[in-house]
Amino acid sequence: MTKLALLFAVCVLAACAGQSAPAQAPAYDEKAVPAGAQGDLIRYGRELIVNTRAHMRGYVVANLDCAACHVAGGTKPKGGSFVGIYGQFPQWNARAHRVIALQDRLAECFLYSMNGKPPAYNSREMIALVAYIAYLSRGTPVGATPDPSVKLTEFAPPRRASVQRGSAIYAQQCSACHDAGGAGSAAFPPLWGPTSFNGGAGMHRLWRMAAFVRYNMPQNAPGSLTPQEAYDVSAFVLSHARPKFQGTRLVGFPERPAKYF
Numbered sequence: 001m002t003k004l005a006l007l008f009a010v011c012v013l014a015a016c017a018g019q020s021a022p023a024q025a026p027a028y029d030e031k032a033v034p035a036g037a038q039g040d041l042i043r044y045g046r047e048l049i050v051n052t053r054a055h056m057r058g059y060v061v062a063n064l065d066c067a068a069c070h071v072a073g074g075t076k077p078k079g080g081s082f083v084g085i086y087g088q089f090p091q092w093n094a095r096a097h098r099v100i101a102l103q104d105r106l107a108e109c110f111l112y113s114m115n116g117k118p119p120a121y122n123s124r125e126m127i128a129l130v131a132y133i134a135y136l137s138r139g140t141p142v143g144a145t146p147d148p149s150v151k152l153t154e155f156a157p158p159r160r161a162s163v164q165r166g167s168a169i170y171a172q173q174c175s176a177c178h179d180a181g182g183a184g185s186a187a188f189p190p191l192w193g194p195t196s197f198n199g200g201a202g203m204h205r206l207w208r209m210a211a212f213v214r215y216n217m218p219q220n221a222p223g224s225l226t227p228q229e230a231y232d233v234s235a236f237v238l239s240h241a242r243p244k245f246q247g248t249r250l251v252g253f254p255e256r257p258a259k260y261f
């Protein structure tokens, strides 16, 4: 009897209360992350997304954290959200011409977006990133169709994108944070030049940057640009030089020998 009452009390106070209706619960609530080794790894994975440069110096060349493009730790719809993507892997990858695992997709963002190199697939970092994305995806069935209200999707502007019009928009709406020369600052990420993502990055595609900018920038007034303005300013950003992808950075996996017990 006492045992049962105690169990009930613990249940109400802790786990059960937070487990109702996963669809409405926030994708990430620090306090709801499970205790123990698994929870520690999930929290570490989020920390790596938000403060990538601080923890993974040898793997990052660009002056970027993952969260520069995966807004709010990858929880913002139309902001590089990771919510629900875990069950979409393994998936066909047109660039690689093969079916890739989530680790391969993570490796791509290290190689192109971070202009760096991926950690070994059996490293604590890689497993933490996977654990965090799996946690954000809890409740989404494996193989569910990706939600178009969450993903960045292609849209067409009324007119062809214009670098010239984009230049004026940039000066008025972007340069205060991202610097007139695109280099960013200690607080804001670069958009072009040697410290930006390289030419192989997803953000280097005009439609994708336009979609990101349309829903997330300017950061102090997201959604204020028209689709045409989002395209024009992205065309201006992408008209500048940036690092080339260097294939020699590809590492053989696993970089670190696996241990068996």
Ligand code: HEC
Pocket: 049, 052, 064, 065, 066, 067, 068, 069, 070, 080, 081, 082, 085, 105, 106, 109, 110, 113, 114, 129, 151, 152, 197, 201, 202, 203, 208
């Ligand atoms: C310069 C911007 C940028 C940075 C920095 C960046 N990414 Fe990405 N990432 C993207 C874009 C753009 C996509 C494609 C998103 C889409 O198709 O909706 C993407 C996709 C992904 C995906 C697949 C998402 C999906 O919907 O299937 C994962 C996983 C991912 N990134 C992880 C990371 C990690 C981990 C880091 C840091 C090591 C990182 N990214 C850094 C821009 C970036």
Ligand code: HEC
Pocket: 064, 067, 068, 069, 071, 072, 169, 170, 173, 174, 175, 176, 177, 178, 187, 188, 189, 190, 191, 197, 203, 209, 212, 213, 216, 217, 218, 219, 220, 225, 233, 234, 237
């Ligand atoms: C108030 C400051 C601010 C303004 C204004 C602003 N940004 Fe950003 N931008 C940010 C921050 C901060 C991030 C990182 C993501 C986040 O935290 O929202 C970012 C991220 C980005 C990224 C992805 C990361 C990267 O470095 O490649 C792009 C692209 C971008 N901004 C483009 C623009 C464009 C284009 C404009 C003008 C229309 C603009 N931003 C205006 C602050 C700003």
